[in-house]
Amino acid sequence: MRETSLSPDDFIYPLFATFGKNIRKEIKSMPGCFQESVDRIVKHAKEVHSLGIPSVLLFGIPEHKDETGSSAYDPHGVVQKAIKAIKDKVPQLYVITDVCMCEYTSHGHCGIIEKGDVKNDPTLELLAREAVSHAKAGADMVAPSDMMDGRVEAIRIALDEEGFSETPIMSYAAKYASAFYGPFREAAESTPRFGDRRSYQMDPANRREALKEVSLDIEEGADIVMVKPAMTYLDIISDVKDAFDVPVAAYNVSGEYSLIKAGAKLGWIDEKRAMMEVLTSIKRAGADLILTYFAKDAAKVLNK
Ligand code: PBG
Numbered sequence: 287m288r289e290t291s292l293s294p295d296d297f298i299y300p301l302f303a304t305f306g307k308n309i310r311k312e313i314k315s316m317p318g319c320f321q322e323s324v325d326r327i328v329k330h331a332k333e334v335h336s337l338g339i340p341s342v343l344l345f346g347i348p349e350h351k352d353e354t355g356s357s358a359y360d361p362h363g364v365v366q367k368a369i370k371a372i373k374d375k376v377p378q379l380y381v382i383t384d385v386c387m388c389e390y391t392s393h394g395h396c397g398i399i400e401k402g403d404v405k406n407d408p409t410l411e412l413l414a415r416e417a418v419s420h421a422k423a424g425a426d427m428v429a430p431s432d433m434m435d436g437r438v439e440a441i442r443i444a445l446d447e448e449g450f451s452e453t454p455i456m457s458y459a460a461k462y463a464s465a466f467y468g469p470f471r472e473a474a475e476s477t478p479r480f481g482d483r484r485s486y487q488m489d490p491a492n493r494r495e496a497l498k499e500v501s502l503d504i505e506e507g508a509d510i511v512m513v514k515p516a517m518t519y520l521d522i523i524s525d526v527k528d529a530f531d532v533p534v535a536a537y538n539v540s541g542e543y544s545l546i547k548a549g550a551k552l553g554w555i556d557e558k559r560a561m562m563e564v565l566t567s568i569k570r571a572g573a574d575l576i577l578t579y580f581a582k583d584a585a586k587v588l589n590k
Contacts, residue, residue, distance in 0.1 A: 290570045292562070294338035294585035298382065298535070298577045301334075302473055303327050303368035304347040315469035316540055317547050319579050321347055324364070324371045331372045331379055337585040341380040343429065343577055344368055345474050348390050354398060355390030359415040366423035373424040382456060383420040385413055385430040385441070394471075394478040396432035396486060404485060406434045413437050414444035421450040429512070431458040433486040438506035454509035456535060460496035460522055461514045463487035466541030473540065496522045497529055504532060510575070515539040517564060520571040527572025536573035538564065543579040558587060 302313070302321045309323040322330060334342055346365035348357035357363045369381055387409065388396045397409035409432065417428045428445075430437050438457050445453050463484045471477040488495060500511050511530065513523045514537035527534050542564065550557030561580050568576050578584070 290566055292565055292569055292584065292588060294581070294588055295340055296565075296569060296574075296576050297339050297581035297585065298341045298343050298575055299334050299339050299581035300343045300345060300577060300579060301327055301330060301368075302345050302347060303364045305349040305364050313469070313473040315472050315544050316579060317544075317551070318583070319473065319543075321473065324367050327368050328371045328375045331376045334582065335376050335379045337582055338589060339581050339585055341382060342372070343382045343384055344372075344425075345384050346389055347475055351390055351392045353392055354412065355387040358387060358390040359412065359419045361419055361422065363419070366419060369420060369423040369425050380426045381424070382427045382429050383417075383425045385417045385420065385428050386432045387412060387416075388432070388476040388478070389474045393480065394476050395481075396483065397434055402480075406436070406486075409434050410437050410440040414440045417441040417455075418444050418448050418450070421445055421448070421453045425453070427454045427456055427509075429456040429458065431461065431514075433458065433461050433483075433488075435502075436506070438503045438508050442507035455507060456510035456512060457503040457508040458514055458537070459500040459503040459508060459511035460519070460526065461487050461512070462490050462519065464490065464515050464518070464539065464541070466515045466518070466539045468541050469544045470540035490518070493521065493525065497525060500526050500530060504530060508532070510535050512537055512577070513573075515542060516568045516573070516576070517542045520567060523568065523571040523573050533574040534572055535575040535577060536568050536571070538568060538576055538578040538580065540579065546580075558583075562587060 304321040397404040512535040516536040549555035
């Protein structure tokens with residue numbers, strides 16, 4: 287009678303690539319998640335694959351940050367190296383890359399800054415260069431998370447021009463300006479130095495605007511659309527699923543993960559049950575894919 291069932295096949299597991307060798311540094315606010323050098327990330331990728339999880343989402347923590355985030359499109363950048371190494375050693379694992387500037391800019395914003403403001407249009411070219419450099423390194427799919435207007439189209443055109451017309455785009459289409467990204471910003475070392483992301487991420491109070499954002503991204507060429515965060519936006523996942531006929535992804539973000547981990551550590555919540563309930567609710571709401579730091583823990587439960 288059960289209407290909704292989970293499978294490790296539903297999950298995408300985020301990984302954080304950092305420079306150096308033999309580094310595996312646990313992220314304090316995200317127990318069980320690590321910043322890892324390329325050699326260690328490959329081992330981790332093997333473990334993910336062996337659990338039946340088909341895909342990973344890669345983030346990079348570069349050695350060098352600057353105003354224009356030049357490490358983001360450096361062919362020898364940390365993400366580019368991690369993509370190559372994973373595709374070389376675990377070719378069956380589907381590698382998606384997060385395309386954004388915030389991990390690579392000295393100011394921590396997702397776009398180019400001019401006179402104290404994030405500038406939409408000049409950012410598009412850099413995002414397109416970043417996406418192409420990921421595809422050249424072997425990425426199977428790119429996932430722009432910056433929320434600049436027009437970036438899906440800019441990336442689609444650039445990929446096509448460079449011979450990557452088969453590389454799909456999963457857009458972070460309805461991405462809200464959320465307090466639940468806090469722990470991630472420690473993980474990716476991408477907290478903005480000034481201001482916040484409310485000029486480009488969505489207002490949590492808006493529901494219809496999500497449909498507009500999603501439809502624009504689909505028009506521009508998005509193959510999969512994402513709603514983010516997940517737990518506090520189940521209504522949005524459901525709306526998007528009903529209104530469009532492309533696959534819907536939902537990002538069960540860092541803060542959602544950390545809250546359950548913290549509650550469990552204090553003995554206030556049953557971690558396993560809470561985790562499975564949250565993931566089930568995201569799928570029940572309509573998500574075809576779930577990006578989650580719980581992927582490995584949940585796969586272990588499901589594989590039993
Ligand atoms: C980059 C990006 C963020 C997340 C994914 N990609 C952070 C942000 O927008 O501040 C958040 C992921 C999470 O919290 O787990 N723009």
